Amino acid sequence: MKKVKKGTPGYIRYQQIRTLLVTFLLFALPIGLYIIGITVTKTRLNWLTFVAILGCLPACKSMVSLILILMQKPAAKEVLEQASRASGSLTAAYELVFTTYEHNSPVNAVAVCGNQVICYTPDPKTKPADLAKHVTKILTVNGFQNTQVRVFQNLKAYCQRAEHLNSYQEKYHEGIVFTPDERYPDLSRDELILHTLFAISL
Numbered sequence: 001m002k003k004v005k006k007g008t009p010g011y012i013r014y015q016q017i018r019t020l021l022v023t024f025l026l027f028a029l030p031i032g033l034y035i036i037g038i039t040v041t042k043t044r045l046n047w048l049t050f051v052a053i054l055g056c057l058p059a060c061k062s063m064v065s066l067i068l069i070l071m072q073k074p075a076a077k078e079v080l081e082q083a084s085r086a087s088g089s090l091t092a093a094y095e096l097v098f099t100t101y102e103h104n105s106p107v108n109a110v111a112v113c114g115n116q117v118i119c120y121t122p123d124p125k126t127k128p129a130d131l132a133k134h135v136t137k138i139l140t141v142n143g144f145q146n147t148q149v150r151v152f153q154n155l156k157a158y159c160q161r162a163e164h165l166n167s168y169q170e171k172y173h174e175g176i177v178f179t180p181d182e183r184y185p186d187l188s189r190d191e192l193i194l195h196t197l198f199a200i201s202l
Contacts, residue, residue: 007093030055083109086159114172
């Protein structure tokens with residue numbers, strides 16, 4: 001199975017399949033050890049049973065991850081095409097799920113231009129103002145001051161804003177002083193902002 005990077009269309013479906021396979025293997029190993037232990041020793045009281053029990057811990061952790069990712073719905077192809085077309089040459093990502101203390105919010109598209117960050121979520125349970133506040137706080141803590149975050153629940157409005165930012169990129173980058181991060185010397189400021197957002201996404 002070809003790896004799909006976070007922020008790339010198809011990521012959620014890839015993660016669902018990958019996590020399912022990993023979870024299956026993590027459960028299969030301790031179950032196999034348990035069966036072998038009973039078959040060889042004719043009793044449950046053996047070291048393989050003990051190892052099998054310990055082996056269930058990472059399997060259960062993987063199961064939690066599986067449940068979380070299976071609850072997410074991949075973005076519709078039409079939505080991704082419209083958002084990508086509107087973003088043009090902006091630094092953008094797709095099919096993210098931002099995690100907050102109150103709610104996990106699916107973000108079908110996000111674009112960055114200077115101090116402007118725009119997100120599109122189709123989730124009616126997401127409160128745009130709260131999500132924007134959360135993202136702004138995360139970016140501020142990570143050194144991106146004065147960032148303006150806008151969250152749209154209307155795809156057309158998101159695309160219109162993305163098209164505007166794409167048309168006036170020089171204007172929104174003007175006056176911004178940027179020192180490359182030693183850990184990621186090849187990333188631009190916009191790419192670093194996106195990288196930071198990846199850290200709060202499933």
